Amino acid sequence: MKNKILEKRKLAYGVHEFWIENPIVSKNAKAGQFVIFRLYENGERIPLTISAVNKDSFRVIVKAIGKSTYELCRLNKGDFILDVVGPLGMPSEVKYYGNALVIGGGVGIAAITPIVKELIKEKNNVDVILGGRSKEYIILENEFKNANNLYIVTDDGSLGEKAYPHQFMEKMIQEKNYDIIWAIGPSKMMKACSEVAKKHDIKIWVSLNSIMVDGTGMCGGCRVRIGNKLKYTCVDGPEFDGRLVDWESFEKRLNQYRKEEKIALSKYLQEVGEPTWL
């Protein structure tokens, strides 16, 4: 397994697209699943959603937010990833529902591309909302051409409507009946969307980016409370019904290693200098 980086492209500030050669992942991956990368000996294990597949390669879209993702984003075409394990996680429950609404926020847009594609294949009517802080953060727009409707919202109004995704979602639900919803993005967005869905009693899938170690159900570190049951995001998820997620403890767990992460990143930046390449 060589895991060569075949293509790399910058999509937005700090957001990079990679195509990685790995026939095992590309042959078996289904929408909603993820891989885990390890860049070198003693490196961290980095979970990333599989965002598209080709014959012998697959795509991930990475947002640089800490030491390991910075390091990953510094790699170039022709470099290799030491370990790629996947596909992991349960595939999205894609089938015929009728009217589907799919919301992607920020780098979460990468994760909804395969889901939208599959939903269309299953003959659903699919409306898509892409959300971002400003117009620079709206990525992959042209990959949603086959959706019935594509809407764009930005926090600052620099592209599309000025709104948060959940506000726009509320408006759409007022106008149209949806049978199923997906919302993938920052946890604040997924939480807000889940509240809207709960109010209207519509099932909503969210994809949780819990902190993981192994990704195989072995450490229990990715646990989340779903409808008062402990679930392991890596093997029971990563997608869960957002109406049942205990968002408060989920968000607190995401901040577990804040202090350590800061130390690691500043130490790294001391070594490599200003991240102009981001």
Place this chain on the structure above:
Amino acid sequence: MAVKQRLKTIERNPNERNKDFNEVNLGYTQELAIEEAKRCLQCPNPTCVQGCPVGIDIPGFIKKIAEKDFEGSYKVLKKYNSLPAICGRVCPQEIQCEGSCVLNKVGQPISIGALERFIADWAINNNIEEDIIPEKRINKKIAIIGAGPAGLTTASELSKAGFSVDMYEVFHDVGGVLIYGIPEFRLPKSIVKKEAQLLKKLGVNIFTNIPVGLAIHPKELLEKYDAIFIGVGAGTPKFMDIEGTELNGVYSANEFLTRINLMKAYKFPQSDTPVKIGEKIVVIGGGNTAMDAARSALRLGANVTIVYRRSENEMPARKEEIKHAKEEGVKFQTLTQPVRYIGDENGNLIGIECIKMELGEPDESGRRKPIPIPNSNFIIEASVAIEAIGTNPNKLLLSQFDGLELNKWGYIKADEFGRTSIEKVFAGGDIVTGSATVILAMGAGKKAASVIKQALY
């Protein structure tokens, strides 16, 4: 006749060793090993062998040590056990071979584990290798899923017999619990690596980073292989699931140990994966896993207490580990059960509410049942709690395997030889028995290999 005392192995000073991850027990010198071997009575009807799950010819290999024929001894040992350097270090000898040695009646049993380790280490240090070229190659393909002791043993047995063997492991390294669970100070990783190298020499194709079930579907395996052995372990941690289980600072022992052993978190920030340490760490449980977590935590500089709901007599850990933990400074608070975790406003653990227990009548396990004493609640301060209270079957593969029968606890149903409900599919180790031991997992692998050989030769 006075029986000579059993000779002690060399152990590092507790106050020195509790600060690093180097090995605690240094084993025997040649002289000590020979002396100890000479104590063996060479019983014509050796009870020690009956106590060994893989039936090693114990008097046989010990006799050769007494005769200073170390290479000969190694050959005897290897005939029965493919991982002697590992077993010599981690087997619960006191309840197996040593527990059955006749010398128990008149004094102390032979130190069989330390002798086994001595010979295995001697062979490693002297580059002694067995003749591993199989006599004939057989045109049959076997898939091994999971590279823990069960999978490793099955792979080596079948490869030696001439089969073509593909081994799949989801981690980036082989060894299973031996690399991510059992810490370096008890079992150096270099020893597990040695074993993996041997497998490669035998011609086993090792594929790491493969989640079987998701990357390769069971159907595909059934089409491609003449037999399949499943040794995926019982790695999924259980939680008591008391209030506050989501708090930051509450770990399963598996996560804590994986961060340290596999991801080298004790070197953070030189390594990338962090682990919370804090001043006070409480470890919950009384098995080997609890001891390993506690002693690892101690080495990271914490003040460590083990909380266990029964008394020390009922602790399932190896006696040696309990002794080592105490010597190194782990505190024990027995007859105590946590009932609630207490956190601060940021979701960080600050304390554990516990209740005192007393022992009642023996339960089904034969051990006296712990009963809570009403109104005895109290709080232990802690910023990290590590639960080591047991595991569940690993679902990664099982959830994908249609038609594979499981028992009511979710483990694979298999007979004594590892035969499952599906023809061609065998299973062994923790995924059949639930959490057990290295040697039992190896024994299961050996038995399955023997019936696979019979069926396919």
